[in-house]
Amino acid sequence: DTGVSQDPRHKITKRGQNVTFRCDPISEHNRLYWYRQTLGQGPEFLTYFQNEAQLEKSRLLSDRFSAERPKGSFSTLEIQRTEQGDSAMYLCASSPPKGTYNEQFFGPGTRLTVL
Amino acid sequence: QQQVKQSPQSLIVQKGGIPIINCAYENTAFDYFPWYQQFPGKGPALLIAIRPDVSEKKEGRFTISFNKSAKQFSLHIMDSQPGDSATYFCAARKGPGTYKYIFGTGTRLKVLA
Numbered sequence: 001d002t003g004v005s006q007d008p009r010h011k012i013t014k015r016g017q018n019v020t021f022r023c024d025p026i027s028e029h030n031r032l033y034w035y036r037q038t039l040g041q042g043p044e045f046l047t048y049f050q051n052e053a054q055l056e057k058s059r060l061l062s063d064r065f066s067a068e069r070p071k072g073s074f075s076t077l078e079i080q081r082t083e084q085g086d087s088a089m090y091l092c093a094s095s096p097p098k099g100t101y102n103e104q105f106f107g108p109g110t111r112l113t114v115l
Numbered sequence: 116q117q118q119v120k121q122s123p124q125s126l127i128v129q130k131g132g133i134p135i136i137n138c139a140y141e142n143t144a145f146d147y148f149p150w151y152q153q154f155p156g157k158g159p160a161l162l163i164a165i166r167p168d169v170s171e172k173k174e175g176r177f178t179i180s181f182n183k184s185a186k187q188f189s190l191h192i193m194d195s196q197p198g199d200s201a202t203y204f205c206a207a208r209k210g211p212g213t214y215k216y217i218f219g220t221g222t223r224l225k226v227l228a
Contacts, residue, residue, distance in 0.1 A: 004158070031214065042121075042204045042218030043159065056215065091158055095214075101147040101166070102214050106158035 002026075004107030006092050012113045013082055020078045021110045025094030032075050033104060034067055035091040036060065043091055043106075049075060082114045119207050121219025128195055129227050136190045136222045138205035143186070147208035149216070150179065150190050152201045159204060163190070195226045 005024045013019050025032050030051050035043035046065070048056045051072040061067075064082075069075040079086055089111050093104040120139045128134045138148075147166060151159035165172045165179040165188065172179045176193040192199055205219040 006158075033214070040221070042206070042221050043216075044218070045215045048214050050214075093158075101164070101208060103149070103161060103164065104216060105161060106151075108156075108158045111156075 004092055004094050004105055006090075006107040006110050008110055009108060010111050010113075012115065014115050015084060016081055018078065018080045019082060019112065020076055021090055021092075021112075023075045023077070023092030023107060025073070025075070025092070026096075026105060028096060029094035029105075030072065030097045031095040031102065032069060033093040033095075034075070034077050035093065035106075037089040037091055037109070038087075046077075079112075082112075084114045087112055087114045119205055119217050119219045121205050121222060123222060124220070125223040125225075127225045127227065130196060132195050132226070134192050134195055134199075134224055134226070136203050136205070136224070137187065138189065138207075138219050139185075139187045140207055141186065142207075142209070144210035145207040145217075146210050148179070148181065148188050149206050149208075150177075151204045151206065151218075153204065153221075154201050162203075192224075195224075197226045197228045200225050 007022045032049045034046040037043045047067050049069040064080045067077045089109040091109045093106045095102045095104045149164035150162045152162045153159040163174045163177045178191040181188045202221045202223045204221050206216040
């Protein structure tokens with residue numbers, strides 16, 4: 001069990017560019033979540049997958065954001081036409097299929113800076 | 116109603132002290148309350164969690180106290196160490212069959228050697 005991994009760990013981009021982040025959940029975890037965390041705040045929920053199905057999206061996820069989990073394993077989060085307000089830490093978490101309370105295990109995050 | 120309010124924002128204690136971090140919620144449908152520890156540049160790590168039918172849970176030096184009637188819960192760190200210096204987040208799950216966690220705003224703890 002190597003934990004949730006995220007790539008890249010840091011991304012600096014210019015406003016208007018597209019960026020894509022990858023998340024590899026813990027093996028056998030069928031549930032995957034994306035959160036966004038800004039400085040001094042707690043993580044805010046963005047979206048949730050069970051296997052390959054995207055079951056919930058936050059209103060925070062504007063049309064410029066899209067997430068996929070094509071084979072029910074890794075997931076990608078893409079941000080199109082980035083804005084300075086998108087600068088944040090993007091966190092991925094996963095949880096196992098069993099367990100009543102969906103304990104979520106977080107990855108190290110991808111820190112995005114939009115110039 | 117969907118918020119979890121956390122206090123204090125920051126906390127400094129001496130080594131061996133018992134820092135206490137408090138959280139309050141409004142929505143009685145919340146049914147699971149985890150605490151996370153986050154070091155700079157790292158993702159949050161699950162520390163300890165409690166269900167609302169339990170009033171207290173201990174794991175090592177970490178204790179959660181839960182007051183269902185007051186809709187409050189708190190984290191106590193016994194015999195705190197400099198290595199406990201981190202940001203702590205409380206969270207709540209929105210209810211049975213849901214998967215979204217609502218997080219508090221975090222408490223930055225510093226334990227002085």
